[in-house]
Amino acid sequence: MAAVADWARTLEVDGVTLELRVERKRVKNINARLRGTTLLVSAPRWVGRAELEAGIVELARRLLRRSRAEAINREGGAVEVARRVAARFPRPPEVREVRFVTTQQARWGSYSPHTGVVRLNAALRLMPPWVLEAVVAHELAHVVHHRHSEAFWKLVRTVCRHTDRANAFLEGVSWLASAWEGLPPVERAQLVGKGPPDDPL
Numbered sequence: 001m002a003a004v005a006d007w008a009r010t011l012e013v014d015g016v017t018l019e020l021r022v023e024r025k026r027v028k029n030i031n032a033r034l035r036g037t038t039l040l041v042s043a044p045r046w047v048g049r050a051e052l053e054a055g056i057v058e059l060a061r062r063l064l065r066r067s068r069a070e071a072i073n074r075e076g077g078a079v080e081v082a083r084r085v086a087a088r089f090p091r092p093p094e095v096r097e098v099r100f101v102t103t104q105q106a107r108w109g110s111y112s113p114h115t116g117v118v119r120l121n122a123a124l125r126l127m128p129p130w131v132l133e134a135v136v137a138h139e140l141a142h143v144v145h146h147r148h149s150e151a152f153w154k155l156v157r158t159v160c161r162h163t164d165r166a167n168a169f170l171e172g173v174s175w176l177a178s179a180w181e182g183l184p185p186v187e188r189a190q191l192v193g194k195g196p197p198d199d200p201l
């Protein structure tokens with residue numbers, strides 16, 4: 001039999017509607033788990049509701065992003081792309097794993113030569129494949145050149161011919177993401193209706 005929640009309501013986090021159920025229990029800490037779109041929270045009786053509400057959104061966001069990352073990473077596929085890019089390097093870096101992450105916000109990717117793990121911003125999955133390829137090339141090239149020097153860009157362009165186009169694409173994505181909230185509705189609707197740019201001019 002399902003436990004009766006002390007209080008329940010819906011909660012919107014990162015644009016996802018969650019069913020929140022809170023139970024007061026003899027526990028020391030606030031615990032939360034996400035089952036599908038139901039967020040189950042157990043909390044000690046002494047924590048005030050306002051305090052609890054304030055903490056719940058952050059907890060929910062963390063759980064939601066983690067479960068999203070898990071779902072994405074089960075799909076696989078990106079490791080083959082990354083290995084293909086790595087093989088084009090004069091001295092191919094080893095790629096053991098590609099992990100899509102939902103936590104890094106400012107960065108598109110990273111690579112650790114120590115673990116062989118390429119971490120990619122989960123949004124890259126939804127972009128054209130040559131953009132993901134270019135980000136992988138960029139991160140792997142940092143093994144050879146730390147800074148964004150001329151030699152760095154020369155190497156990246158050698159292993160990925162889409163480099164400049166991908167950079168411009170990502171700049172556009174970043175710009176749109178930061179400007180979106182402030183765009184007047186008509187301009188927004190215009191952009192949404194435009195579709196993918198097969199003939200940009």
Ligand SMILES: [Zn+2]
Binds near residue numbers: 138142148
């Ligand atoms: Zn870089």
